[in-house]
Amino acid sequence: MKDSYDVVIVGGGAAGLGGALALTRARRSVVVIDGGAPRNAPAEHMHNYLGREGTAPRDLLAIGREEVAGYGGEIVDGQVVEATRTDDGFRVRTAAGSEVSARMLLVTTGLVDELPDVPGVGARWGRDVLHCPYCHGWEVRDAAIGVIATSPVATHQVLMWRQWTNDLILFTHTAPDFSSEDLEKFAASGIEIVDGRVAGVEATGDRLTGVSVEGRGVIARDALVVPPRFVARSALLESLGVETAVQEMGDAVIGSYVPAGPTGETSVPGVWVAGNVTNPRAQVISAAAGGVDAGAMINAALIEQDVAARVAERRMSRLG
Template sequence: MDTHDRELRDVVVVGGGAAGLGAALTLARARRRVTVVDAGEPRNAPAEGVHGLLALDGVGPVELLARGRAEVRGYDGEVIDGEVVDTRAAGHGFDVILRDGAVLPTRTLLIGTGVTDELPDVPGVREQWGHGVLHCPYCHGWEVRDQRIGILGTHPMSAHQAVLFHQWSRSITFFSGGRPIEEQDRLHLAALGIPIEERGLSRVEADGGRVVGVRVDDDEVIGLDAVVVATRITVRVEPYAAIGLVAVDHPVGTVIPTDEFGATPVPGVWAAGNCADPMAQVGGAAAQGTRAAQQINAALIMADLKKAIEVHDGARV
């Protein structure tokens, strides 16, 4: 791409995941000049398949995004590989600056960059993340139904995860890792018959690429088929600091604040997907992108109408 590509876009979408591509598809079909900038780091890349997505249950994450890119391009939308490092206000809206120096002028901006998971500092967790180490029962619960599942109590939401996963398996063990447990959480676990392992955590053990258990402090390995962790999530807003966009705290980390239609507190900037809603699965993220795109298109229509009225009234004077 020419680093001085000054052709004005209607929308630049940052992030080529479900939210960003869902938005871009709607905008391209609305005959908007739209460019998707994707850094190529999808959150769900380690997963074997995307589940709970109507008519596409089990599709691979890479395949899903490839289909989405092709659909956007099929309506003359632009999808480029790149990383946004800065955004500046301009008379036309914004200038979006990429790491390679390219500048994309745009009237509006949609952020769909997702979030980053901060994994617990337990050896073996990162190596098995997205395979034997899971976090979402709606994404992975069916695949581990009736299996031996260990919940690592490394997060304030860990006991709640144990309660949720109990729907899919009655063979649940909660590992406190030697950390204190709230009395209310103890009550919930006891009511469901979920045993608590109080010893400290040494590592998640795997064999042949599969989780086989959790090793506790006295070196005993407690056999398991899957491990569940809660992660703290963070959203990257540094590239948008110059236009005044800031993240806010959420019980599970940080998010970009939006209204129900995806509009952020910064005029002309929308956000959709996990960067604004950590609980959204792939289908929900895509739907949020579509909804935000509809609002963006409506805003652009009204802005163009206002200009047309001004020109019309000026011509009559």
């Protein structure tokens, strides 16, 4: 890395690379520092990305890196562990001890899916243990699907997944009692209810075969839906004084996120965010678009700084 850049981007997923592409094409000096832990790494393919439907996530990142590098952007593999404000912007330090300055920061560190404590769920996450029907519903359409209920959010989730299959079981697991209205909706939709705590996930080879329920044995299923907690990777942002908030759905807390303006500006001037760190619902294409929006607005903010500096310089020269 050089000593300083117009923008340091922390996180090299779709949002970070989208921002880098917009900024490098605007002739800004940019370095992307990426920790190499994309949220969608377990998934074999990504979906709903117009023009790249079914592309492997790692392939999209490779394409994006090549495009950013083609416009002069730099990509560095590393973990950012500290960011501090300076008179001219920010100073960023990596785990390897490298330091670099930036006029602006774009943080696209994403989120972590915190999974229920059910044996076998983590090992199959992103393959046949799922949460988003828009990401994976088509691939398991008409299959025997189970939904593990861990909160009242399960009502929304199981009714949504009903769109993709008629063979649906709701495992009550640790969720509170459902209302009579919810139970009526389940019955009208042909959704079976199985009471009892889920003890684990059964698999044969590389294929999920069933769900083990305490006192009920193994119930055959082809795929399983679990509701993770969406926890923003916000430690770096919090160290700079950026505000965070809890993500709610109805009366349930489902995670955390970093509030931001419509183009990614945070509560701290000069610090911007894009992607899942600020929008837990963002899919790959919308995360990339959020990065592009943030990149364009960061360039606009830098232009204001540049013009102000030129005006000040002109006034000083005229006084001289």
